[in-house]
Amino acid sequence: MTGTSFEFPGEYYEIMRGDFRDLRAETEFLASLLPDGGTVLDLGSGTGTNLRALRDRGHRGTGVDPSAAFTAYAREAGDEHIAYVTGRAEDFRTDERFDLVYSLFMTLNYLPRAELAATLRRVRGLLNPGGRVVLEFGHLLNFVDSFQQHTVGHHRGPDGVLITRLARQMINPHAANWRNEETLLVRAADGTVALYDNFFDQSVLTGPEIGDLLTAAGLAVTAEYGGFRKEPAPFHGRGPLIVVATARQEEDHA
Template sequence: MSSFEFPGEYYEIMRRDFRPLAAETEFLASFVAPGGRVLDLGCGTGTNLRELGARGFSCVGVDQSASFIDYARKAGGPGVAYVHGKAEEFVADAPFDLVYSLFMTLNYLPRQELRPLLERTRKHLSPGGRLVLEFGHLLNFVENYQPHTVAHHRAEGVLITRLARQSVNPHAANWRNEETLLVRGPDGQVAMYDNFFDQSVLTGPEVRELLTETGFTVTAEYGGFRKEPAPGHGRGPLVIVAAPTEEFTA
């Protein structure tokens, strides 16, 4: 379960403090030929797609947050279309050359929905296409766990104070994050938003096994978007690139 119904412009500000947009764009673009079709599952406010669309790719983004999709549509961008809905329910009308899911979108799904999502995603891909998955794995959660956190994000006269409470259900391998966002706008007015999300605590072996069972072959793994090797100690980001397995039959 998750809720991201707050103004997209505030998400954009917070995202800048977390994500290397230029590196992400170069990374994603390297897996698709010029003019190719790209699908972002869990596109948020469309940040990645606007960059890829500006490079001439034909892009579709899917997200279940009405607020974020509304922001993305208003932000525009050449060659980009948006669908408000759940990633696991999206039906494509034509194949894509690249499908990706970043920033722990995969973790927001209950475990029982991962297999159907990957099976459907394989059918979205054209022959020779690529799937890119970035997700939070076990040591990310272990090392980053703090019962309470306070963070500040600033940009364009806006101050966002994020108050977060984290709790873990070890028996369900579930991580819940409950946030209150206090936003002071350029006019000095203050608004408050509640935000929460549940995340499944995944492991690398678990995701690799699911990919194999749903008709994918892992072609590369990286420890970030500059294509650095995944570190042996298992900490930090894990980005998996996979291709449809040709001989796979459902």
């Protein structure tokens, strides 16, 4: 089976995610591309953290994510200015248009490779005039760097919550697919221990492949970074590939 699960309590995802992110930098970066009271679409919105942070800056938006557990958590934590759709990014359709469409933490790598081009093309069509796209991709070197057959990580949350993440990773070189299977061992605030299984497949994309996909989708890249503090793009080095793009004019897009 390929796909993703991410069906475990959202508060535990937030604890682990907090160890891998700089939310302030992400929010500054995204907000700097928005007009006052802008509209955003978050593809793979997870537990809704980015949407809530942008909401605090006066923006409103929609999140799309197939995890029922995460979207339920996000709805509960949000307000009427944030809407959530439980579903895959590639299936999302709307008549709304957005000032910013973004997808963070390598979420587009979760899409089947064959569906990426059509999805990005649709993203282009969802932009308001002058609207922007921010996509944080994992690229080949991220996968090469972080490959370990087995990893163990510990994440501490409030009230003594401790999450031990035991992950197993596999690569299918013929499909350029990366599979992660993990067991989360969670000691909750009341001292009880619970186990959750999680898995995901990701398409291993190269930088040039990502560039070609964006061009084919009618998107023009205006900036590339290796982090939300505007670190240099990882042409030779580490870090994700963060792409800022706009819709290319149709006449340029012959």
